[in-house]
Amino acid sequence: MTKVSEEEFLNKLLDVSCKLSSIAKAQTYRFKNKWDEYLKPLNKKPHLVRQIPIDKEKFKDAIDYRISVLKNVEEAAVDGYHCIKTLLQTLYDTYFDSDLFKNDFSDDDQIIIKYLVAKEILGNLIQYNKLDHESVPMKYNVIARNYTLIKLKGQMDLAILESLKKLNMKQVKLTDVNKYMEEVKADGIINIKKKGKNYCYELKKELELTKEGKMQYLNHLASLIDWPTGFWRSFYNIRELNVTPDKNFPYRDFLIKVLSKSATQGYGPTSYVFKNLIKYYEKVREV
Numbered sequence: 014m015t016k017v018s019e020e021e022f023l024n025k026l027l028d029v030s031c032k033l034s035s036i037a038k039a040q041t042y043r044f045k046n047k048w049d050e051y052l053k054p055l056n057k058k059p060h061l062v063r064q065i066p067i068d069k070e071k072f073k074d075a076i077d078y079r080i081s082v083l084k085n086v087e088e089a090a091v092d093g094y095h096c097i098k099t100l101l102q103t104l105y106d107t108y109f110d111s112d113l114f115k116n117d118f119s120d121d122d123q124i125i126i127k128y129l130v131a132k133e134i135l136g137n138l139i140q141y142n143k144l145d146h147e148s149v150p151m152k153y154n155v156i157a158r159n160y161t162l163i164k165l166k167g168q169m170d171l172a173i174l175e176s177l178k179k180l181n182m183k184q185v186k187l188t189d190v191n192k193y194m195e196e197v198k199a200d201g202i203i204n205i206k207k208k209g210k211n212y213c214y215e216l217k218k219e220l221e222l223t224k225e226g227k228m229q230y231l232n233h234l235a236s237l238i239d240w241p242t243g244f245w246r247s248f249y250n251i252r253e254l255n256v257t258p259d260k261n262f263p264y265r266d267f268l269i270k271v272l273s274k275s276a277t278q279g280y281g282p283t284s285y286v287f288k289n290l291i292k293y294y295e296k297v298r299e300v
Contacts, residue, residue: 016257026290027072029253030086034065037089040244044096047236055107060099062092062244080294087287093248094280097134097141097241101148104130117233122226124200129220129230130238131157137242140279143181151189152196160220163203167215170194249283251275264296 017025041062048059065085071078108114109127118126131153135142139158146154158176162168170190177185194214197203202220206213222230254275258268271289274282 016259018259019262022256022258022262023073025253025256027067027069029251030065030072030082031067031069032253033086033089033248033251034067036244036248037062037065040240040248044237044240044244047240051113051233052103052108052237054113055111056099056103059103060092060095062096062248063089065089076294076298080291080298083287083291083294087284087291090249090280090284090287093244094141094144096244097138098145098148100237100241101134101145105149105153117229118226119223122222122229124202125220125222125226126230126234128153128156128160128200128202129222130234132160132220133238134241136160138245139180140281141241141245144280146180146182151185152193152200155190155193156197156202160216163214164216164219167206167213169208170212170214173214245280246278249280250278251283251286252278254286263300264293267296268293 041064045059045061048056052059063085065082067082068078072082073079105127109123114123131149135149135154135157142154142158149157155173155177156163158180159168159173162172170187173194174185174187174190177190191212194203194205194212197214198205202216202218204215204217206215252275254272256272258265258272262268267289271286271293275286276282
């Protein structure tokens, strides 16, 4: 890792904070525009990622102001999680039962889209899925996590159970998996074969929309469904802070430990780093 002085680190931290400010501004604008175009009748006030205004000179010169900006960044990181949760809850709790959805998509496409949305969001964001097991009904959650392997070679119920355990779904039992997969079979997505005492699940129908359904999806939903992955991979990426403070830093060991987490992309590491940078500068302020 690169060794940096206090001034170099402060400049890096400012650059990263400004980067996240720009991402929050652009991504929130994009998300709200698409939301207002289509889903606003179902939820007028989705959770949005807050703005992060930054005065660069004050950030460098005034520690109180710097701490306030870091708090804003950390809160924006939390907003991102809740923004994705708002989207999923609105889709699965309201939109998929609405006339808006039923008028825009055929019966067959309606079945596919519920699985497709889960696959595109939860399938891409395993870290998010480890935190949120409630927003998406379990049968869609299971397919989001296991679709590719079911499609390639089929999956045994025990393997699916293990995949759910890795998502911190410790309470799920094998009988639950069997029940969820019976629901998926009823939707025409899979076939079930008995193998000894267990069950193997094979793909019967790919998650493909009709030509008309695909056009409607691209016009109304695709930008919203793609948004979580784009936001997650850009905002929760602060690898520039994976540096080593030189020996002149106060509380150097603490800071080294905090910054080492920035090597890993994702909500958890980003939130951790900024929470602890706030603590770091609060300690420095007391000296």
